Amino acid sequence: MTTPEKGLRWGILAAGGIASLFTKDLRTAGLDVAAVGARRPGAAAEFAARFGIPHAHESYEALAEDPDVDIVYVATPHPQHAANAILALEHGKHVLVEKPFTLNAAEAARVRDVARERGLLAMEAMWTRYLPHMVRIREILAAGTLGDVRAVFADHTQRISSDPLHRINALELGGGALLDLGIYPISFAWDVLGAPLTIASAAHLGQTGADNEVATIFTHAGGAISTSISASGSAGPNTAHIVGVDARIDIDRVWYNATSFRVTAAGGTVLEDYVSEVEGRGMQYQAIAAEGIIAAGRTDSDLLPIDETVAIMGTLDEVRRQIGLRYPSEAN
Ligand SMILES: NC(=O)c1ccc[n+]([C@@H]2O[C@H](COP(=O)([O-])OP(=O)(O)OC[C@H]3O[C@@H](n4cnc5c(N)ncnc54)[C@H](OP(=O)(O)O)[C@@H]3O)[C@@H](O)[C@H]2O)c1
Numbered sequence: 082m083t084t085p086e087k088g089l090r091w092g093i094l095a096a097g098g099i100a101s102l103f104t105k106d107l108r109t110a111g112l113d114v115a116a117v118g119a120r121r122p123g124a125a126a127e128f129a130a131r132f133g134i135p136h137a138h139e140s141y142e143a144l145a146e147d148p149d150v151d152i153v154y155v156a157t158p159h160p161q162h163a164a165n166a167i168l169a170l171e172h173g174k175h176v177l178v179e180k181p182f183t184l185n186a187a188e189a190a191r192v193r194d195v196a197r198e199r200g201l202l203a204m205e206a207m208w209t210r211y212l213p214h215m216v217r218i219r220e221i222l223a224a225g226t227l228g229d230v231r232a233v234f235a236d237h238t239q240r241i242s243s244d245p246l247h248r249i250n251a252l253e254l255g256g257g258a259l260l261d262l263g264i265y266p267i268s269f270a271w272d273v274l275g276a277p278l279t280i281a282s283a284a285h286l287g288q289t290g291a292d293n294e295v296a297t298i299f300t301h302a303g304g305a306i307s308t309s310i311s312a313s314g315s316a317g318p319n320t321a322h323i324v325g326v327d328a329r330i331d332i333d334r335v336w337y338n339a340t341s342f343r344v345t346a347a348g349g350t351v352l353e354d355y356v357s358e359v360e361g362r363g364m365q366y367q368a369i370a371a372e373g374i375i376a377a378g379r380t381d382s383d384l385l386p387i388d389e390t391v392a393i394m395g396t397l398d399e400v401r402r403q404i405g406l407r408y409p410s411e412a413n
Pocket residue numbers: 094095096097098099100118119120121124156157158159161179180181206208248254260261
């Protein structure tokens with residue numbers, strides 16, 4: 082497949098809530114949205130008309146076959162991610178797959194392996210990692226401003242819906258706070274402190290069996306600790322903090338969106354006051370990163386390598402094992 086000089090041609094797989102927000106951001110960034118595919122009759126045509134997209138397909142297969150698409154953005158519920166991503170990869174398309182990348186680590190490894198066999202990019206749409214404030218935070222950490230980092234804590238708590246049929250509660254749609262929301266603070270802990278060495282978890286499962294609240298405590302190299310709280314029925318502060326012996330970083334609400342942060346020395350002096358200036362929601366940064374990776378002839382993200390995505394899914398698997406959460410497609 083050749084990469085057009087003017088940039089990649091994006092295909093949007095599914096026309097639901099996040100597909101709309103992402104497409105809006107692709108438009109904000111002036112990227113080329115070539116096609117959309119949706120299952121519901123008429124949904125692709127409506128979506129295409131709304132965003133001025135040239136091709137509308139009545140199935141994901143037709144989208145995957147579209148010769149005018151270079152990269153497919155997968156925006157279905159998580160249990161569908163692996164099959165949808167593999168469909169696109171098998172038609173020679175790169176894929177950017179919504180978080181969580183898949184339902185579990187085994188599925189994530191399958192997607193990775195198909196992408197590797199075909200020399201294509203498979204990237205998790207963990208858009209937070211690509212936001213400018215996170216890029217700056219990684220620079221501050223690399224400069225050693227915080228000294229030895231001892232703790233990371235964050236919450237991702239939203240009041241979404243108590244409807245048992247809603248995606249957040251329905252187990253057959255991958256429902257639960259951990260996979261939908263907890264992936265953010267857990268991926269953040271991985272980013273700052275690396276792989277967890279030990280994992281402890283607690284959760285409250287709601288009436289459908291999906292986790293409404295989940296908390297995790299990890300230890301990392303050198304004894305550093307990360308904690309997370311995620312909830313789908315109550316909205317908390319949604320802030321994140323990185324604590325080092327010399328200074329700390331406090332990321333303001335909503336920390337996983339484009340936002341501000343401060344670096345404060347152990348003695349109380351503010352060392353940096355970062356103000357975010359991002360157009361739109363900020364989901365375009367991951368898309369621009371994907372385009373840059375492919376333009377450079379590479380097939381993996383340096384900010385979130387596919388092996389790390391698979392390993393993070395393994396961390397989520399272990400948390401789910403501890404809290405007794407299995408999905409219908411995994412039962413047997
Ligand atoms: N990055 C973020 O900030 C963010 C925010 C919210 C959600 N997400 C992620 O994005 C994914 C989709 O979430 P969403 O909120 O966009 O969900 P949504 O609004 O319910 O949309 C899901 C879409 O997937 C398609 N789909 C395919 N198979 C389906 C099935 N068996 N049941 C229901 N729908 C099915 C639907 O139909 P059509 O094909 O007909 O359109 C629908 O448009 C999830 O993995 C979620 O974790 C990410």
